[in-house]
Amino acid sequence: MAILIDRTSRVICQGITGKNGTFHSLACKEYGTNMVGGVTPGKEGATVDGIPVFNTVWKAVQETGADVSLIFIPAAHAKDPILEAVDAGIRLIVCITEGIPPLDTAQALHVVRQEGRLMVGPNTPGVISPPEKCKVGIMPGYIHKPGHVGVISRSGTLTYEVVDQLTRNGVGQSTCLGLGGDPVVGLSFIDCLKMFRDDPETELVVLIGEIGGSAEEQAAQFIKAEFNKPVAAYIAGRLAPPGKRMGHAGAIIDGGSGTAQGKIEALTDAGVTVIENLTQVGSVVREMLK
Amino acid sequence: MAILIDRTSRVICQGITGKNGTFHSLACKEYGTNMVGGVTPGKEGATVDGIPVFNTVWKAVQETGADVSLIFIPAAHAKDPILEAVDAGIRLIVCITEGIPPLDTAQALHVVRQEGRLMVGPNTPGVISPPEKCKVGIMPGYIHKPGHVGVISRSGTLTYEVVDQLTRNGVGQSTCLGLGGDPVVGLSFIDCLKMFRDDPETELVVLIGEIGGSAEEQAAQFIKAEFNKPVAAYIAGRLAPPGKRMGHAGAIIDGGSGTAQGKIEALTDAGVTVIENLTQVGSVVREMLK
Amino acid sequence: MNLHEYQAKELLAQKKVAIPRGSVCYDPLEALIAARQLKSEKVVLKAQVHSGGRGKAGGVAVLSLDDDVRGKAAEILGKRLVTNQTGPQGKPVSALLVEEVVPIDQEIYLGVILDRGSGRVTIMASPEGGMEIETLAKEAPDKIFTVPVHPLTGLTAYQARGLAYSLSSNKGIASQLTHVITALYQIFVGYDCTLAEINPLIVSRDKVLALDAKVNVDDNGLFRHPEMERWRDRSQEDPVELAARKDELSYIKLDGNIGCIVNGAGLAMATLDLISLHGGSPANFLDVGGGASEQGVADAMNILLDDNRVRVVFINIFGGILRCDVLARGVIKAFRGRGVELPVIARIEGTNLEEGHKLFRESGLPIDMVSSLDEAAKRVVERAQSA
């Protein structure tokens, strides 16, 4: 078991014939993901290493029964394919694209939520469930190990770093996902915590936050009130100066709010084990599981 | 009992300080309607014959607990007050305004439905429930009589004509309403038939249709399959030439569809008593009730 | 308000939809010059009238340059075109569209309407166009694709693209079709249309062109598009209907001899039906509206007094806001101003009924007051037949 995706997930890639789309579709397939199709308008009939390509998501869903879509469309045009996926009945959208104007994301996300679908990202490394051998994203698969720790992050490589530590410490993962580094993203910490709470295979959750916004503070409130599994957390950006975007569009301290210190305090107050030294996340979690 | 409105309805009028707004608000009040307020931006604090005026619907609802709104706003600006009423929590909107561009109506109506509210009209005479002494519209109240016949129409004066006949034949009404003469309107025949079906005080329904669209044909299908009370119908426009708008924006025969003959056949086929001579509606219904 | 083909095509061209080369001509010599300038092997002359079915009615001619272009143009321009949609009186040909003839590889139907039931703008298309959508709906309903547009989101790129690929699997063609679909939708929404249609939309080698187009603008939306007024072709409309609209009356000419004045569109339609049921034939539909003024009633009455087909006038008013005394004053005003004698049967209900009756009685005009609607209708028919 895992959250969001599993071995029954039928995954398509929107933008499959682009450089990144092809590379990562094949990497997902190699990891074990059931890549059933791809979409590039005008390329229907072609295949990408055996994966059939369709003109529209609607056709792809009709022909393959896909329920998950991995999106690699340039930022300037990324709103439309999200809407297309929703309209075609896709249940879970994983939008890798970075740099989508936030107003576009907000509009697309409104429709996603209105129709009762899920979106991870944008600007996310994606989702991976090692026990299910299913990866819908760009993370290196080999650092993961099947197990019982859920990982939720707002970051990419920082998540790999943490996962790598977990694996080196013998701690496997149930599902790992990046929520996305943008100010407005689909699934939130709370959404994922709810799923992990209901997932019997997940024993502990690692939450990787960063400066900007108040998603971590809200997660802390939720954990305090409604979450019954142990949580470890790491928050990046204690040294970030105010008013500067730290790489991620969403990582900015605005008018004194969104600081790492505030998040750390809120999480600590909620009973979360906040780890100050990044390099100790793996070992601390190993101890917590004992 | 009645449908849509009753003596507990708390009604406001948007556009109450305009000529028609004032005239009809007072006429409704005189009939017995609980007119609790009105809205005209910039006139908060004023009263119209004792009815308090507010700047916004939100304020009016907050102060008066209104749940029904009667709209008299010129067509060019009528979309916004409908959205405002929805946002403020109004349950039933009765939009009298004629001449709203249909694309505006369609947008407003989408929001009305999305939020689970009801709209009668636009381009409607409104709703009246004689047993409840409640009138939200512009129909002359004195021709009505409390009773057990529901009247649904796409017209205004034609409805008065029919109601007047019913009353002269000793047949009272539970609720009478005009759906509106525009191509796109809120409540449909079917919506109202469902309510009349569930209203124990309504024994028979009079349906007054006209050329254009297929609302009557759809009503016929519904009646045949799911309606268990007697229905009498009159369809106007047998003489209408194709391609001409017969006064109502919605009354037009397009490409051979929407003819009176087609509607009459569909209703007759559904077991509805279709009355050919308008002047006999009252007497036929009186006989049907025996 | 309806547009001519050439006007609809101008809107399309503004949106960069390809149309055949051509120009609008108003006299035969102009048409000949236009045809020669096209340097096309064949040209087509198309009568510009507000009606479909022009081809069968002789309003369209395909000619080679050896043919007598000028003569044919003169013939069409001189016609009143009688199609299956115009009625027997036909419509004058306002202008001639002279266009190159292009080879056709595929004919597509593309139309945009506002669907009443769903309240959504809906795009309809078929890869087998060229005939009317009603015919298509009967003959090949499975070949009609419909795309309902979300009222708030508007047409999305994927919807236009998806529809395009269902019309053609060729990427280059589908890409042009996507553009045409988007453009037609934008015209529909941008001008508050009741219909925007390209039929046929053709594929000609590697190009997509709008061969014929029809755009009707909703009168209720016209206030947002005052620039459209320059395109109104009064020659295509009945002058009495036009004048009535100016007076805010809703008037439609019919074929009979009983003049009708009614308040409310539904009651007005029902009044026509009632006349017909009793064997009579109405000369018109005329709705004075719910709250007509004395002048409005007088204007309406004058329209009937001007109509020399009218043998008797039927006034059927169920007064709500319209007071009976106001009605009576309007009718009397119109009569007094003309000195005409035309029998009137008046059936009046509503506010200030007594005063209305009194005014009529004292006027000395030939106005017959009947309180029963059925009786009134019967008497109107009798009077019309005996007149």
Add this chain to the structure above:
Amino acid sequence: MNLHEYQAKELLAQKKVAIPRGSVCYDPLEALIAARQLKSEKVVLKAQVHSGGRGKAGGVAVLSLDDDVRGKAAEILGKRLVTNQTGPQGKPVSALLVEEVVPIDQEIYLGVILDRGSGRVTIMASPEGGMEIETLAKEAPDKIFTVPVHPLTGLTAYQARGLAYSLSSNKGIASQLTHVITALYQIFVGYDCTLAEINPLIVSRDKVLALDAKVNVDDNGLFRHPEMERWRDRSQEDPVELAARKDELSYIKLDGNIGCIVNGAGLAMATLDLISLHGGSPANFLDVGGGASEQGVADAMNILLDDNRVRVVFINIFGGILRCDVLARGVIKAFRGRGVELPVIARIEGTNLEEGHKLFRESGLPIDMVSSLDEAAKRVVERAQSA
């Protein structure tokens, strides 16, 4: 990208929002002439810098015409303005806005942001403006009104009107406020802003004017507004940060002496934290991105080599798409091109690790490979302290 006050006001003026009369000046004489032309009893000189808190920092001066306008203008124009937001190095004053001083009857706060939690553009307003929204939120939270805007419908007239009446019960004022609210929203949405703010928006007798305004444009939306580039004021940005952005690197200058190269923003932030945890002080944040090229890495390395504060370079890469050999080649390329000797501690994980190590070893450069991240961070801090 941030705009200056005068630029934000120009956008407002384009939307017919009233602003005080005034003009932008670039030298003291120009300021004097501008002040005299205003024919206002008092004028205000406002330093144009990308920072709030200008008043307290001496960037704003109210003068009467008897005062030495030219001297004061020279003083401000010559400054580097140090506010509570600029850091100790301050910002150069790009220009001076010379404006009339208008009487103030009410100060209103009005701001538009995109709320992260709800994903909705949200308008915030308070009838008691003049201070920052954060201060308002603390001191009078019940006086802040927020209006979330539906993502598809956009701001509706009734929302703008409703907010306006909650700021003023005067019809004339509320009607102007409705317009200003709508205009500010349109600017926010029309230019993909992260913030559009008028503070204070003042009521001056019967008029509403934008006294100060702030507009920040989202870098991710800039491609839709190429016309905004003309307004970019490079003097307000760090030249190294600007150059880095051109190379598609994300660089932010910090105060320390340890140069950092990391891939991924989160890991880059975490690396700074780790350095600090071990007592060190980073000279910068630098994210080369997930899929940097050899040249991208070389560009990043060059930025650090150019920075004479840097004592040691810390490379922390968790390679996913970025291959270790590509990284090594980029670093070596930068060193070779310069002939500089600067100690490097490299902690590298990921694809082609062995080849990367080999390239480093064979390069003969002072590159210390450490496989433990914690160990690497400690060593970096030691080297920086001993250097």
